[in-house]
Amino acid sequence: MSTESYEDAIKRLEELLSLSKNADLGNVAAAKIKKLTDELEELDSNKLDAVERIKSGFIHFKTNHFEKNPTLYNVLAKSQSPKFLVFACADSRVCPSHILNFQPGEAFIVRNIANMVPPYCKTKYSNVGAALEYPITVLNVENILVIGHSCCGGIKGLMAIEDDTAPTKTDFIENWIQICAPAKNRIKQECKELSFEDQCTNCEKEAVNVSLGNLLSYPFVRERVVKNKLAIRGAHYDFVKGTFDLWELDFKITPVFALS
């Protein structure tokens, strides 16, 4: 901004200030401000927000990431070879790319309600089956990580189900979250004396354990775990306390002991 226009602007402001001491003009100004605010509120703010938001987000990505790492992105354009397969919750607060700083190309990330892995079933759960089969058998990832988190709405909904046999109140949600019903039943039995919130926290971790167990029901997963080509781990991200707990599923088949 040139100094000329700056000085002009200061002059005009001073004029306005001296004028505004006049009460009538003050009312006019107030009325005008109210009109402007009303107009702004009427604007289709949703559309502006979402499309403008993703546009600025995309431009930021292109300028700060894509154009600064042309070699990496050239390679990624042709193929990917991630080392991690991550199951995380769809919750807006727990994107693994933020929490664990995964760069493009590092982690194949599956996100669903309450980061659940159902047991192997070709017909009912072909979606999760596909999400496991592709990275493990085609991309040869070596690490699976299932990340649970604090204040999970899905787990809270699961804990709120009193009777497993009662008809569901929702079309699809309860059908999905009952995958980890064994976790809920266990926590309800073992942690009766804890508050509902503490029970939910325990259930969040236990549900991760149920998912880890379900992972082993997939033959291509079990085969690789036994051969030590694949490691399975669980985690719990607590954004209230700012902590991250990590643990491992240890599974192996011992050599055969001949008894005769």
Next chain:
Amino acid sequence: MALALGGRARRLVYGTLVHQNGCLHKQTGSDRFQLGEAKAIRLLPRRTNMVQELGMREEFMQPNRELETNYDFLGEMRQRFLRFKRQKYLPEIEKFQALAIAQSPKVMVIGCADSRVCPSYVLGFQPGEAFTIRNVANLVTPVQNGPTETNSALEFAVTTLLVENIIVMGHSNCGGIAALMNHQSHQEQHSSLVERWVMNGKAAKLRTQLASSHLSFDEQCRNCEKESIKDSVMNLITYPWIRDRVKRGEVKIHGCYYNLSDCSLEKWRLSLDKNENGFHITDREIWS
């Protein structure tokens, strides 16, 4: 065993119990963190007397994590998390504390699980902004196909979180779509899990083959990726609680196609027809 990776200071020098080879060993060292609360799963039975009777077998005594001899997984995860904590979480602690109470994202994204197309990167979403589902080939199945992980998440986002926008984001070089285009229908019985899932995009494949069979396989895949996004978007409308909200203007549906090779984003919006019975595509733009 669990290792708590939180906190700035290193935890105390305690002897920690480590489960290895069916036994509990004590380990000390200043780089050990205090044990957390979660239990390890042990699917192995404890060492029984049987082994002692038969003698210690060499192979049984080998460490069973050869995978990690050269790779420090825990160290890497710790570094990654602490970097997030230092650079994002602590500087914006008030925002995270507010988010800890409740999330109110305005956007729901259905993206592909592909490692190269995280919506948080490509569309720049920060924590709390977008409820994100990622599945293979970002497919949305219609309501009549029954429950899936995607429609359960849609139900939660639309009816409970009350998101105002749904974005279906597809991308180029999608392995799932390539599998769809490669799949021969006579191999139905021996279909892999991936093929069973991507067959939900059959209609897009048929349209692509009709319109562009003269093009190379790669070019056909590009077209199929875009047709599949359109199908997924139209399948969103089959859900009555989405359709009603779109008609009332409470929810807007967008499609996006991210091209990995030239870093361009093609986006468009679904609009209600004037007679309010159908939908059409509007506001198509390409950002590059």
